[in-house]
Amino acid sequence: MEQEAPAGWEFFDSVDFPTDHIDDPMGRPRVRHVVTAVVVGHEGAAWLPRLSEALWALNPRPDRLIAVDTGSTDETAELLAAMPGVEPVVSVSARTGFGMAVARGLEAHGFAPIPSAVGPYGDDGHMPVVEWLWLLHDDCAPAPKALEKLLLQATMSPATGVWGPKLRLWPRDRELLEVGVTTSLGGRRDTGIEAGELDQGQHDQPRNVLAVSSAGMLVRRDVWEALHGFDPRLPMFRDDIDFGWRASRAGYHVGVAPDAVIYHAQAAATGERALAGTRRHAYQLDRAHAYYTVLANAPGKLLPLLILRFLFGTVLRSIWFLIGKTPSGAVDEWTALLGTLLAGGWTQARKSRRNLDQVPYDSIKSLFSRSVHALRHNLEETTSTISERIREAWADEPEEQVVTTARRAKSTARVAVDQPRWRRQLIRRPFLVAWVVLAIGALIAARDLIGGGFLRSNLLLPAHENIAALWHAAASAPPGVTPPAWLAQLWAFSTVMFGPSGATNLLLLGAVPLAGLAAWAMLRSFVVDRVARAWGATAYGLAVFTNGAISQGRLGTCVAAIVLPLLGAAVHTVARRRRVYVQGSWRAAWFAGICLAVLFAFTPALGLLIAIILVLGAVFGLGWRRQGRQLVFSVVLGLLLVLPWTIDLIQHPSKLGQEAGGPPTAAVGPGDSLQHLLTGTPVGAPAPWWFAVPLILVALVSLLRESRQRYELLGWFAALAGLAGTLVASRLGGGSGPLMFLMTAGWIIAVTVAWDSVGKSTEIIVQGVLGIVLLTTVVTAGFWLVRGTDGPLWSGPAQDLPAYLVSSQDPPENQSILVVRKAPAGQMRFSLVKDGGPRMGALEAAPTAAQTKPITDVLATLGGGGSGEEGRQLAGLAIDYVYLPGPVDPTLASTLDSLPGLTRASANDGDASWLVDRSKIEGKTPLNDQTHTVWRILGLIGWIIALVFCLPTVRRTVAVPHGTHARRDPR
Numbered sequence: 001m002e003q004e005a006p007a008g009w010e011f012f013d014s015v016d017f018p019t020d021h022i023d024d025p026m027g028r029p030r031v032r033h034v035v036t037a038v039v040v041g042h043e044g045a046a047w048l049p050r051l052s053e054a055l056w057a058l059n060p061r062p063d064r065l066i067a068v069d070t071g072s073t074d075e076t077a078e079l080l081a082a083m084p085g086v087e088p089v090v091s092v093s094a095r096t097g098f099g100m101a102v103a104r105g106l107e108a109h110g111f112a113p114i115p116s117a118v119g120p121y122g123d124d125g126h127m128p129v130v131e132w133l134w135l136l137h138d139d140c141a142p143a144p145k146a147l148e149k150l151l152l153q154a155t156m157s158p159a160t161g162v163w164g165p166k167l168r169l170w171p172r173d174r175e176l177l178e179v180g181v182t183t184s185l186g187g188r189r190d191t192g193i194e195a196g197e198l199d200q201g202q203h204d205q206p207r208n209v210l211a212v213s214s215a216g217m218l219v220r221r222d223v224w225e226a227l228h229g230f231d232p233r234l235p236m237f238r239d240d241i242d243f244g245w246r247a248s249r250a251g252y253h254v255g256v257a258p259d260a261v262i263y264h265a266q267a268a269a270t271g272e273r274a275l276a277g278t279r280r281h282a283y284q285l286d287r288a289h290a291y292y293t294v295l296a297n298a299p300g301k302l303l304p305l306l307i308l309r310f311l312f313g314t315v316l317r318s319i320w321f322l323i324g325k326t327p328s329g330a331v332d333e334w335t336a337l338l339g340t341l342l343a344g345g346w347t348q349a350r351k352s353r354r355n356l357d358q359v360p361y362d363s364i365k366s367l368f369s370r371s372v373h374a375l376r377h378n379l380e381e382t383t384s385t386i387s388e389r390i391r392e393a394w395a396d397e398p399e400e401q402v403v404t405t406a407r408r409a410k411s412t413a414r415v416a417v418d419q420p421r422w423r424r425q426l427i428r429r430p431f432l433v434a435w436v437v438l439a440i441g442a443l444i445a446a447r448d449l450i451g452g453g454f455l456r457s458n459l460l461l462p463a464h465e466n467i468a469a470l471w472h473a474a475a476s477a478p479p480g481v482t483p484p485a486w487l488a489q490l491w492a493f494s495t496v497m498f499g500p501s502g503a504t505n506l507l508l509l510g511a512v513p514l515a516g517l518a519a520w521a522m523l524r525s526f527v528v529d530r531v532a533r534a535w536g537a538t539a540y541g542l543a544v545f546t547n548g549a550i551s552q553g554r555l556g557t558c559v560a561a562i563v564l565p566l567l568g569a570a571v572h573t574v575a576r577r578r579r580v581y582v583q584g585s586w587r588a589a590w591f592a593g594i595c596l597a598v599l600f601a602f603t604p605a606l607g608l609l610i611a612i613i614l615v616l617g618a619v620f621g622l623g624w625r626r627q628g629r630q631l632v633f634s635v636v637l638g639l640l641l642v643l644p645w646t647i648d649l650i651q652h653p654s655k656l657g658q659e660a661g662g663p664p665t666a667a668v669g670p671g672d673s674l675q676h677l678l679t680g681t682p683v684g685a686p687a688p689w690w691f692a693v694p695l696i697l698v699a700l701v702s703l704l705r706e707s708r709q710r711y712e713l714l715g716w717f718a719a720l721a722g723l724a725g726t727l728v729a730s731r732l733g734g735g736s737g738p739l740m741f742l743m744t745a746g747w748i749i750a751v752t753v754a755w756d757s758v759g760k761s762t763e764i765i766v767q768g769v770l771g772i773v774l775l776t777t778v779v780t781a782g783f784w785l786v787r788g789t790d791g792p793l794w795s796g797p798a799q800d801l802p803a804y805l806v807s808s809q810d811p812p813e814n815q816s817i818l819v820v821r822k823a824p825a826g827q828m829r830f831s832l833v834k835d836g837g838p839r840m841g842a843l844e845a846a847p848t849a850a851q852t853k854p855i856t857d858v859l860a861t862l863g864g865g866g867s868g869e870e871g872r873q874l875a876g877l878a879i880d881y882v883y884l885p886g887p888v889d890p891t892l893a894s895t896l897d898s899l900p901g902l903t904r905a906s907a908n909d910g911d912a913s914w915l916v917d918r919s920k921i922e923g924k925t926p927l928n929d930q931t932h933t934v935w936r937i938l939g940l941i942g943w944i945i946a947l948v949f950c951l952p953t954v955r956r957t958v959a960v961p962h963g964t965h966a967r968r969d970p971r
Contacts (some may be wrong), residue, residue, distance in 0.1 A: 037062035044138030064112035097235020149260035161252035164212020170265035180209030187290030211244025287336035460553030485645035516541030536752030548685030556659030567595035596638025657734020680743035702754035719746030871901025878923030886910030
């Protein structure tokens with residue numbers, strides 16, 4: 001009794017697969033095809049019902065259907081037994097691979113018998129007979145005419161011994177998976193299909209390819225037996241490519257019949273079920289089989305280069321996995337490569353396949369994927385992965401669902417279609433327009449500073465000449481002196497920003513738009529109204545100008561203004577997740593630690609204040625829960641990343657009030673002015689102090705509302721913390737520029753959040769207050785453009801010395817110049833200029849008094865009239881020139897003129913210079929730097945680890961990659 005077809009087998013689209021029979025258009029004699037189908041199943045209960053329905057719908061059906069179950073624990077065996085016309089199910093071990101399972105099924109039941117009487121086509125039974133083996137997975141479903149189309153192509157191309165169908169996505173999607181498959185000599189599987197590509201008939205030309213998928217592969221019996229089936233060393237993955245490669249080497253063509261369609265779920269490759277036949281990771285198994293396939297089949301002359309290529313690729317992919325915090329992926333890479341190379345199975349395979357080389361490699365070379373295409377698609381996939389992971393960067397922990405509130409719904413800007421494009425962009429993306437204005441304004445404001453030369457001021461030393469010099473300064477200092485930590489951070493930034501000078505110019509002259517962009521990134525976390533968010537980011541950027549950080553050349557404050565919002569966004573990410581089971585975000589905690597490390601380095605006082613606030617908030621605000629521990633971890637991480645600078649700050653607390661860039665900034669602050677203190681405007685800032693009064697008044701008025709938000713209070717808390725820090729710093733005699741900037745930033749946050757709450761209000765008072773805020777911002781921006789960013793900051797040469805003295809410091813002379821300045825009170829100050837003169841970080845890493853004592857003793861003698869031995873003493877200290885900038889003290893100049901061994905040299909107007917005779921004395925400088933190699937190496941390792949933990953996690957996948965189309969045989 002014939003089995004009954006299950007209900008629902010008519011799921012196939014009859015439009016895509018017409019049922020009319022197509023004869024061979026070439027008129028060749030008809031051939032009798034005898035097909036033996038083998039279905040291998042493993043834990044396939046989820047897919048076998050659909051396969052069974054597809055086999056019922058199949059026309060024609062195979063002459064014999066063999067089913068093999070590889071140790072399934074679900075209903076796979078029962079479902080296999082229910083397929084139409086199936087032989088008794090063959091059961092094998094779960095460790096049996098796909099190829100061995102097919103072999104066991106054929107051993108148990110054999111190929112289908114050849115009818116001796118009337119053939120299935122109504123002929124006399126004397127037509128030529130061709131026996132075929134049709135391989136099916138349990139997670140695939142052939143279309144009703146799939147087998148017929150395969151056999152039709154086999155009739156039309158009798159020289160082709162292996163045929164494959166077109167694979168579409170399961171269960172009946174039009175998305176393409178494969179139309180033939182190839183590989184590069186690097187082992188990359190190449191399907192020729194772009195990601196998400198739909199089947200529109202673009203690949204429907206039958207052609208020769210290197211290989212076809214084992215899901216639906218139709219193999220002539222003589223080819224199968226000549227090649228001894230699939231390689232038993234490849235239980236899954238790459239077994240189809242290996243078989244196709246061997247068939248091509250043996251002279252059997254491999255073709256693809258796109259009219260035959262099979263739907264494939266790729267359950268093993270996508271991880272939907274456990275692997276059968278192996279206990280190894282899917283990714284490791286795929287890589288190992290890729291190496292084996294290439295090594296076992298590639299020409300011998302290419303093996304040395306291929307092994308080197310495998311090693312290089314493994315190193316790159318291992319680095320990628322380590323950066324992506326997936327060390328198991330790197331382990332899998334090396335395990336796959338070394339295990340394949342050392343196991344030796346590929347060498348045995350090469351020996352057993354020597355008789356296959358009936359076709360030279362050059363004849364089938366066109367079937368392989370080119371390396372340049374593989375590289376291009378690797379780059380595309382890497383870029384896509386990075387973009388996807390960045391979008392998921394801080395969403396790795398579960399979080400409560402965001403409910404769309406009425407206020408959030410109202411924030412969506414609706415613009416009439418007939419409005420001009422510029423007006424639509426202005427309403428929909430107000431910050432984009434505002435940021436473009438800030439960027440253009442930064443160029444206009446820096447009109448007098450853009451060009452040749454170095455940015456300098458009385459608070460900013462010139463940048464280093466190149467990256468190598470900056471690295472030397474970051475890693476070297478006199479014995480007992482710690483180089484400032486910000487030099488190493490500036491070096492890292494300079495490597496991607498056109499050198500130290502380019503990085504300094506960008507951080508100073510581009511501080512306004514960069515700070516505005518960082519503020520927008522933070523405000524978008526809790527400010528819904530786009531206009532309010534755009535105003536807050538713009539006002540924050542302009543605050544860098546009103547604080548005087550740019551015009552005074554205070555590099556530390558400019559960097560802090562850019563980093564502060566990023567730190568705020570990270571802290572917000574850690575602290576906001578309070579109603580979910582898994583709280584906080586370790587990735588954000590690592591990023592917050594990096595931001596704190598930058599603040600500790602560039603503005604130690606501000607970094608210390610923020611650290612104290614975070615620790616107090618973690619202990620008393622969040623409690624010692626996971627979030628609190630993460631904030632404390634961020635503080636500890638920030639302190640560790642700037643070692644040994646942290647130890648130096650503890651030993652010398654006076655350095656806490658110092659900013660990065662140059663001379664001490666103790667004079668930066670409110671001075672004795674109460675209005676400057678209360679408005680957060682340092683004395684000497686380019687903008688008047690009363691520019692901040694409207695902002696402060698609006699922030700005060702916002703406190704009177706009953707519906708105050710916690711972010712407004714946090715803004716006021718930041719402002720008050722900055723005020724308290726300014727009072728303490730001023731009392732201790734330190735600089736307070738960054739702390740006063742924190743005050744302004746707090747008021748801006750308070751006003752922005754208040755605007756976000758009442759921005760849609762139509763009340764006259766509210767609109768009037770917002771108008772005042774906007775007017776103040778516009779006036780400040782106009783003042784910025786007119787005033788510019790120059791002032792104490794100017795652009796010029798790195799040294800105020802004659803050109804011959806500047807060039808004398810270069811190799812091979814490497815001469816030293818002692819620059820002496822005598823104050824009106826009689827006190828002399830000096831600096832020893834060599835190797836390009838004092839640059840950034842030179843004052844923080846200045847030698848100790850004991851180290852400079854030989855020079856100070858000579859100057860003390862000169863101040864007293866001299867003893868006549870000073871010339872010889874200066875030569876003994878390896879000093880080549882003595883230079884006195886104007887105004888020159890006549891007594892000191894007369895003393896130097898009278899010293900033997902000193903000769904007057906040319907100098908700039910108002911200055912004086914003397915050449916020291918060193919011809920008879922081999923001098924030795926008392927100031928020698930010591931390289932802190934260990935600290936720098938440990939610092940680099942620490943920063944790399946921190947940056948890696950900030951990055952999203954890389955996922956391992958063995959999903960079939962997309963890439964260059966399987967190449968046609970030119971024959």
